[in-house]
Amino acid sequence: MGRILALDYGDKKIGVAISDPMKIIAKPLQIIMNSSYKRVLNEINNLIKELDIEMILVGLPITMKNTSSEQTQKVVEFINRLKDDLSTDIETYDERLTSKMATKLLVMQGIKTGHNKHEIDKTSAAIFLQNYLDDPTK
Secondary structure: OOEEEEEEOOOOEEEEEEEOOOOOOEEEEEEEEOOOHHHHHHHHHHHHHHHOEEEEEEEEOOOOOOOOOHHHHHHHHHHHHHHHHOOOEEEEEEOOOHHHHHHHHHHHOOOOOOOOHHHHHHHHHHHHHHHHHHOOOO
């Protein structure tokens, strides 16, 4: 029974979250520094092998007006490259407002978000992964 790996793509870093093997609970995992595609691909490949990943869920940043943005196009290009280089299934999920939700959640836990931006990224990935896991229509 494989897990789902969630990726919150950013120009500088990628937040990573993971599901439990039963695909009920999502938790923040780590940050991948987005210094080069080769490095990112290598780290994702390592996670796929180490954690028995059966699917990758990438957050798709759609605007509040339900349109694509420049960042949406970057994420789509990233997904297309991953699809060329990985045999793992890749899906997308609407990640609107997850960074704001992650910030609020971390503040409520007493975690300072100013110096801990990496916590926001991986928590954001966990939020949209949990939303996916909880979605009865998937």
